Amino acid sequence: MSAGRAARRLALAASVLALAAAAAAQVIMDDLGRPFTLPAETPRRIVSMAPNITEALFALGLGGRVAGVTRFCDWPPEARSLPKIGGLVDPNVEVIRSLDPDLVVAFRGNPLRLVDRVGRLGLPVFVLDIGPGLDALVPLLERLGRITRTEARAAALAAALRSRVGAVDAALRGLTERPKVFVLLYGQGLWTCGGQSYVNDLIARAGGENIAASLPKKWALSTRERIVRDDPDVIFILARTEKDFAADRDRLSLMPGLAGVKAVREGRVYELDENAASRFGPRLVDVLARMAAILHPERFGGRA
């Protein structure tokens, strides 16, 4: 479409201009391509608008400077006692303003209208997107390090995470067999992670094959028929507690047809910490390591 091309050209021209400006006033683009002026020093009062951002801020050693978090931010435990700004889709603009932050880090999934409303009150807002896969994690942390002027700390964290991912990659080198994996999200229905989810990437990196990879979505509703047809070797249930996990495991095995699926038959149904796996933060590497050890115990000293 020519309108689209014109728009893209305009965007290109805009970004060239923005780059020129960036050279002068230390302006960088956030993940929505909007200009953000880098602070001269580390912000003192940071509001985080998503759990993964809160975790990343703490991992960068900025826990003491976090002034507000969402009600879902429960990791690390210290985050629980911080002032709450509301939820992911219902952050409260008034509360955010009252915390008088010098940096607001928003998540791409926050309602953009509300994020814009915060920005128009004159607060510096940086919108951070999550990535399509594990490889986007380190750049995300580096970006966060850049806007909080903790570049050195971010580089150290990035190196540590890279080496842990590298260890998993090394252990899985030359893999011939990739178990078929079904991921179930705790709750009603057979919700799973489609091909566009970063969990799909995690499964592949852990040496498995997501049976829902062909569903062109992030989160998708699977069906019993599909699961029986694909006959997964391993099922992961993303659950928040041991009790939720047990309830969903029993629900699965009682569903007509699913009792005969290989993973259920052989008892290869495992819990994954939903809290860690559903957030695009540093703990994804823990999830990766656990998945890989379950899928290929022979390569991780036999423990599963």
Added chain:
Amino acid sequence: MTRTAGRRLFWAVTLVLALAGFLIAVLTGPVRTTAGDLVRFLRSPDPVHAAIFIDLRLARAVLAFLVGAALALSGAILQGYFRNPMADPFVVGVSSGASLGAVVATALGFEAAAFGFSGPALLAFATGLGVVSLVYALSLRRGGFKVETILLTGVAAGALASAVTSFFLFMRSDSYDQAVFWLLGSFQLAEWRQVATIGPWVAAGLAASVWLARDMDLLALGDESAQALGSPVRRVRRAFLAISALLAALSVAVSGVIGFVGMVVPHWVRLLIGPTHRTLFAASAVAGGTFLLYCDLLARNLLPAELPIGVITAAVGAPFFIYLLHKKR
């Protein structure tokens, strides 16, 4: 009590309620503030309290008042227009047309913005007016003009627009929170520039309808009688339809679809101060503004998370409506 005394009482009570409502609106919210904070702020303003008191709370209260006034006035006009007390901006398809535009714009990622309106708001305004114009054109073609025809065409067009809206919502389930905003309304995003954009139009709509109120009184006698008494019926009808559609479409564009204000408020005002349209229009506007101001107070203070305001207006408006109907019989 004489009619004049009743009218004076109505105005006094409404104005006191409105002023009290604005004060409560500025003082309450998720962040605790006291009257002392407000006084301190007025003496020596600081940026945090300026944002909370003025940019967030006062702007929101003023916008809620304006939208309430616009919706109630639009309803009062349509009830006179159709000589039917059940009429409101929904029946001519403005509301469903406007929410259709908003949801389609959201689903397709239409993000152009102008005059303090977002892309969805602009499209909401356009489709709201578009659907009314279509309804009007379709009703005209069927040999002259009939009130029943435009009423039924409006209901049918509204149902069709709702069907298309539901389709888009179903296809794009990830824009759910935005859909709730458009279908049930909210003043969460209120800003001064929205006030500045719709304020003059609401004032102009009110002035024009008060100016034409005499002709609306004549319409109550029937179109032929009104014509015989020298009222240019066709032109008056077209003007009133345009004013009410414009007011309703503007309202949806800034705050989503808010039901019941347009139906209940004029009805309530008519019972209290009588059916003369000149006072009915002005009183409906002020009462509608006050009503919506209080509904918004409930919407943002009742629960820790904000409620869509349409939930409040329906919950408050519908029982009140039934009560008034029964009391009258």
